[in-house]
Amino acid sequence: MALNSIYGEILNEHNLRPVHKGRIENPSLVLDGKNPSCGDEITIELRVNDEDVIEDGCFTGSGCAISQASVDMMLDLIIGEKRERALKLYEIFMGMIRGEAGEEETEELDEAMVFKDISHMPARVKCAVLGWRTMREMLDGRLSVE
Amino acid sequence: MALNSIYGEILNEHNLRPVHKGRIENPSLVLDGKNPSCGDEITIELRVNDEDVIEDGCFTGSGCAISQASVDMMLDLIIGEKRERALKLYEIFMGMIRGEAGEEETEELDEAMVFKDISHMPARVKCAVLGWRTMREMLDGRLSVE
Amino acid sequence: MSQNPYRQDFPVFRNGKYRYMDSAATAQRPDSVIAAEKEFYESMNANPLRGLYELSVMATQAYEEARRAVSGLIGAEPSEIIFTRNATESLNLVAYSYGLTFLHEGDEILTTVMEHHSNMLPWRMVAERTGAVVKYLKPLKDGTIEDSELEEKLTGKTKLVAIGHVSNVLGCENPVRRIADMAHDTGAVVVVDAAQSVPHLKTDVKELGADFLAFSGHKLMGPFGIGVLYGRRDLLEKMPPFLRGGEMIESVTLEGQTWAELPHKFEAGTVNAAGAYGLKAAIEYLNRVGYDNIRRIEDELTGMLMDVLTEYPYVHIQGSEDPSKHNGIVSFTIDGVHPHDISSILDGSGINVRAGHHCAEPLMKHLGVQSTARASLYLYNDEEDVRALSEAIPGIRRVMGL
Amino acid sequence: MSQNPYRQDFPVFRNGKYRYMDSAATAQRPDSVIAAEKEFYESMNANPLRGLYELSVMATQAYEEARRAVSGLIGAEPSEIIFTRNATESLNLVAYSYGLTFLHEGDEILTTVMEHHSNMLPWRMVAERTGAVVKYLKPLKDGTIEDSELEEKLTGKTKLVAIGHVSNVLGCENPVRRIADMAHDTGAVVVVDAAQSVPHLKTDVKELGADFLAFSGHKLMGPFGIGVLYGRRDLLEKMPPFLRGGEMIESVTLEGQTWAELPHKFEAGTVNAAGAYGLKAAIEYLNRVGYDNIRRIEDELTGMLMDVLTEYPYVHIQGSEDPSKHNGIVSFTIDGVHPHDISSILDGSGINVRAGHHCAEPLMKHLGVQSTARASLYLYNDEEDVRALSEAIPGIRRVMGL
Numbered sequence A, B: 001m002a003l004n005s006i007y008g009e010i011l012n013e014h015n016l017r018p019v020h021k022g023r024i025e026n027p028s029l030v031l032d033g034k035n036p037s038c039g040d041e042i043t044i045e046l047r048v049n050d051e052d053v054i055e056d057g058c059f060t061g062s063g064c065a066i067s068q069a070s071v072d073m074m075l076d077l078i079i080g081e082k083r084e085r086a087l088k089l090y091e092i093f094m095g096m097i098r099g100e101a102g103e104e105e106t107e108e109l110d111e112a113m114v115f116k117d118i119s120h121m122p123a124r125v126k127c128a129v130l131g132w133r134t135m136r137e138m139l140d141g142r143l144s145v146e
Numbered sequence C, D: 001m002s003q004n005p006y007r008q009d010f011p012v013f014r015n016g017k018y019r020y021m022d023s024a025a026t027a028q029r030p031d032s033v034i035a036a037e038k039e040f041y042e043s044m045n046a047n048p049l050r051g052l053y054e055l056s057v058m059a060t061q062a063y064e065e066a067r068r069a070v071s072g073l074i075g076a077e078p079s080e081i082i083f084t085r086n087a088t089e090s091l092n093l094v095a096y097s098y099g100l101t102f103l104h105e106g107d108e109i110l111t112t113v114m115e116h117h118s119n120m121l122p123w124r125m126v127a128e129r130t131g132a133v134v135k136y137l138k139p140l141k142d143g144t145i146e147d148s149e150l151e152e153k154l155t156g157k158t159k160l161v162a163i164g165h166v167s168n169v170l171g172c173e174n175p176v177r178r179i180a181d182m183a184h185d186t187g188a189v190v191v192v193d194a195a196q197s198v199p200h201l202k203t204d205v206k207e208l209g210a211d212f213l214a215f216s217g218h219k220l221m222g223p224f225g226i227g228v229l230y231g232r233r234d235l236l237e238k239m240p241p242f243l244r245g246g247e248m249i250e251s252v253t254l255e256g257q258t259w260a261e262l263p264h265k266f267e268a269g270t271v272n273a274a275g276a277y278g279l280k281a282a283i284e285y286l287n288r289v290g291y292d293n294i295r296r297i298e299d300e301l302t303g304m305l306m307d308v309l310t311e312y313p314y315v316h317i318q319g320s321e322d323p324s325k326h327n328g329i330v331s332f333t334i335d336g337v338h339p340h341d342i343s344s345i346l347d348g349s350g351i352n353v354r355a356g357h358h359c360a361e362p363l364m365k366h367l368g369v370q371s372t373a374r375a376s377l378y379l380y381n382d383e384e385d386v387r388a389l390s391e392a393i394p395g396i397r398r399v400m401g402l
């Protein structure tokens, strides 16, 4: 029941008024992420430039508040950052959820820290990490639009 | 544990020294009976004459003391009797095992009355009735040597 | 009914914490069922069927009594009752044994888009492997299957009809008897998925016209790990065995084997005797309460629930407007709130409802929703449960900032 | 060991009535296993996997913890552990899913004449349907499989080797590792029937070289209705699902479906979560006792029993003369007394042994017996059990008038 602490203003704001929901121009990477256990599906688009900087990003698709808000917060964090930094943030996020990340590190996740206790609701972990997993797969360099 | 009352002199006598184990001349009916749950197998031979009298009978095959003694006692009872009488005895025997036969009727089974309490050992009922079932199938007129 | 007299029989409710409304997924178990399994292991535990000693005889008797209890419940002969693990295995047994043997290229299997995956995917497997074709009846949004659908899709080629008795999403009861009559006229066999009906409705295989009927023990308060397949004797007799191994043979040599008589031919390996004994206790409990009482409780509570829910303009109930057509199942959505969030937020108040596609994805698509929240009631639910759920709905919207 | 300290943990022995020596058929259950199932139903009962509320999350955790306990017991990854109903279903799963997909006409399946029917009939089914051929290794009377047999019958055509780890009649342990090494050299996969070994011997799938390994919960003191299949990940991944239905899919549309990830792909329908939780309690109990202790108790009692039995000239023991090669299993015959009568008469003194072909008819024929009586021991047996049995033997002959 600890989960209810996750629901709240921050989550709602990102769920109801996501900043990054929509399309961007000339994405260099596009990938679908799917949460088989609930049917939620999102598509992430990223534009990464020659210096490996994520210039812009967005998502489309439907899902629960947790998956929608989580991906929106993630995009907040990684847009403008370098590929390595985004992958580092992924590690921190996963570490936080597994309860393995230090407090200092976790602070780097900013608003995404609301998902700290999601592990109390194992069925929802997949929702919270859907966007993050998809992003990591994209930046692992194995996938691109071309 | 009531079963042990079944084991005893009468049963042993028929098991160790069966009167009807062997072969007869010119059987008119021959049938195999099998108890799938334990692999026991017997073959009964009967010679029934034109007046429907069971002139002679015998059995071969292996099995536990209960099935061997039971078929031997059965042959004791039916040899010399008419087909209908044998089928009647079958009904009484089955009735006794189901606990439905009256005491008077049961007396007609003579030594075969030792199986009265076999129902306390359901796994052994099949042994006790193996010969009887086979005999009934033979006399139902559906099977013959020719 | 202000106090539900049965609730106290269910230990999970004793701490007063849970408002459990997910019985369509699995029921709660009364003390008597839990005690039956315990009693089995403590005083009659042995491997049944082949043992010649007292313990094993008691185990065998317990197991076969359970079979009789099941056959009595649905109007079948004991030898027509096969114990499986769950309804899913029962349906797969029919698919593998009957389907793969008796269906051929060009034959048609008729089912509906509202089936649970367990009554859909086995038939697709049969189709893939035999060259038969699966056709789907499309119901109206309230679950009604129109005659025109049936007349169009049930043809001379239809060899098997697989139909759910009660939908686990809409709660509607399908006209199994009418469909069975039509199917039998064209020579098809009828497989009934009764997972959601046997726990709630008096079910008789002959009255329904079912050639096969499957259900799970755990949805009628029995243990997990025990399910039932009813099969018409003549069909079971001509079918090859499914799982092979101990207990289902008559004799085995290096050259070949012969099969045991029914129902053992279909029960390979050590049986779940304790589970069957627990299921018997569940059936006894169910009979003590009686289907009439179950019906009354479910309909009353469903009515209460639907009355309140329909007053919220942002709540949408799937299926019929008539509570008595829901068999205790109420699937709903809330505008702006994903069903997973509904379920998670309700959990914060100890209210347990399911959310998702309920193993009926094609039905979700047909209804035009991605998923729903589902409250499903059973004989132990009470007005407090329904009130708690009803009153929590506006709060969900609030929590979500709506 | 004069007093067995574990015996008191088993409620079935508390009335002092039974001298249970049929553990190869099914084990007795300690209090902790019975309590675990009860605890599950009383405090964490819900349908696992899909629930979003606390009860269902607890059920899911209990179920997955059980999977981890099993994987730890046999040295596998949790995702390689599939819960089934029993060893028989595990073996059938491999036969239907792996066998029917990857075996073809002319391929050979190698097994032995000493297999339990559950590790023989599924392979015959595969042979019948694919055109593959089953070949049988013939052991010596004590169970030894000679190298010459293996070299002759394991050929380049052998695609699957199905071998029991411990015989349920002779008690002998087969050289699985050696056979697996040879089989892998020719490119065959190795299926190990570990129903009789996991309860008694530390078993590690990697050390054994098993590609698949099957066993039943009920033989290691767990509940009925829960069994295990281990499968090597890469094999499981390329195999099609077996049973189809709820919980084993990723998504379903009218056009097709995709499967869930391992191990769920092979677990269709509602899982037996309470059974798995009970099995976990059984594994914990087994680990508390320790395989070393089990070994010691079994070997000591087997030695005692065989010492006495060999003194009766009319008693004949099947298998090795070395008690430590029996894994607690002693099959025997008595001249002039049918094994069924042995078992029935012993039952009169509360002594429980099995009699029959032990689901191994071809082995019976190979040994030249129609059936045997079998005493099988486990960690809760004590000297009193063995003494009672030993001393009852002459009485059996007496009762039979010999």
Ligand SMILES: Cc1ncc(COP(=O)(O)O)c(C=O)c1O
Pocket (backbone or CB within 6 Å): C246, C268, C269, C270, C271, D024, D025, D086, D087, D088, D089, D116, D118, D119, D164, D166, D167, D168, D193, D195, D196, D216, D359
């Ligand atoms: C060697 C062996 N294999 C397989 C089995 C089958 O186990 P189950 O009946 O639990 O499926 C048994 C037990 O009877 C056995 O002893």
Ligand SMILES: Cc1ncc(COP(=O)(O)O)c(C=O)c1O
Pocket (backbone or CB within 6 Å): C024, C025, C086, C087, C088, C089, C116, C118, C119, C164, C166, C167, C168, C193, C195, C196, C216, C359, D246, D268, D269, D270, D271
């Ligand atoms: C309509 C229907 N059919 C089949 C099933 C499958 O039952 P089980 O998961 O017990 O095999 C269910 C339950 O989930 C159901 O609701």
